[in-house]
């Protein structure tokens with residue numbers, strides 16, 4: 330019996346013959362040329378007719394059988410099945426990414442310098458992880474116990490926070506810790522005070538949780554504590570380096586803030602994102618050091634190693650930590666074991682301290698250079714710490730300046746991006762950490778051209 334179909338096989342390399350054959354049968358069944366019950370040739374006859382090996386015909390039939398297009402048993406022939414299978418929905422392929430245009434040099438703030446090579450400390454930590462099996466079940470939702478203890482020791486030593494493992498919860502970074510805290514401890518409609526200008530991601534998180542964001546002005550020292558009004562359930566604050574203006578909250582204001590929180594019962598959320606880096610100024614301990622019953626402290630690896638690691642920590646009272654851990658257990662959302670285990674090795678071996686020391690030297694030089702180059706064009710603020718400075722440019726359209734810089738090949742953030750309702754001078758927020766030394770020099774040259782009157 331012949332197949333009564335014009336079957337054509339392309340032997341010049343357009344895919345395996347059995348798949349070509351199967352697709353031609355499928356097409357014929359789909360468009361009705363082969364009807365349910367139609368008897369198909371045996372594999373032997375089909376192979377002969379097409380001059381292919383029998384295994385090709387057999388493989389095509391096996392495939393059609395498995396997909397439900399044909400039926401039949403050995404000996405009694407093969408028929409077109411009377412139940413035509415559902416067609417899978419064909420999705421158009423995802424759009425190819427835009428072709429990369431001219432690469433922008435970036436002076437946007439927030440990302441540390443990450444070398445293209447790895448060093449011995451990094452390799453040691455990951456080697457250690459690679460030779461251990463994972464836990465047999467779920468790890469503790471607050472984080473690996475040994476890592477919680479190591480982080481407690483770390484924040485005690487470098488941030489002056491006297492605490493133990495029961496105060497520590499390992500997070501996927503600041504943003505994750507903040508969202509977790511808001512979802513468990515705040516109610517929609519609660520009022521949260523946030524610095525203005527401030528960290529846009531944190532404001533977005535608060536709004537998405539249904540909180541009412543109350544804008545609080547900042548000055549060159551940071552949050553204006555005297556502006557905190559009544560009925561606030563929480564305050565989000567960056568005391569070690571106000572983001573983005575760079576103020577370092579003085580001791581008197583910290584004490585005033587803690588006294589205010591004790592009086593009102595509000596929670597202070599301390600975002601300690603880049604406190605590892607300060608230059609020629611005395612260290613200020615974390616706000617959390619003053620009162621762990623009132624302050625929830627958020628730390629991150631994003632500025633020290635890389636934001637791609639998605640790892641951070643939250644330090645709070647054991648009650649808050651336990652509530653957050655219980656919630657995480659319900660939703661099954663906490664950082665994976667390999668990253669936690671590697672971070673533990675990095676802390677224990679002193680690798681983190683080593684990277685911080687090394688980066689501090691690098692960033693100090695870059696900060697000096699950046700300030701020296703840009704000083705003639707505006708007022709520099711926030712240069713004592715962190716990975717960025719802010720260049721105030723009164724009476725300028727900072728969005729237009731950033732657009733001109735972009736057109737000239739440099740990405741930089743206009744200060745107006747961070748402002749909400751509190752008026753203040755325009756400017757540029759300039760991160761000096763991300764590029765290579767060479768690219769930083771080039772990018773600053775471009776920026777000077779853009780800023781030149």
Ligand SMILES: Cc1ncc(COP(=O)(O)O)c(C=O)c1O
Nearest residue numbers: 439502503504528572602629631
């Ligand atoms: C003010 C501030 N906090 C925290 C972070 C880090 O967030 P995460 O730890 O989620 O990467 C950043 C990063 O840009 C930041 O600017």
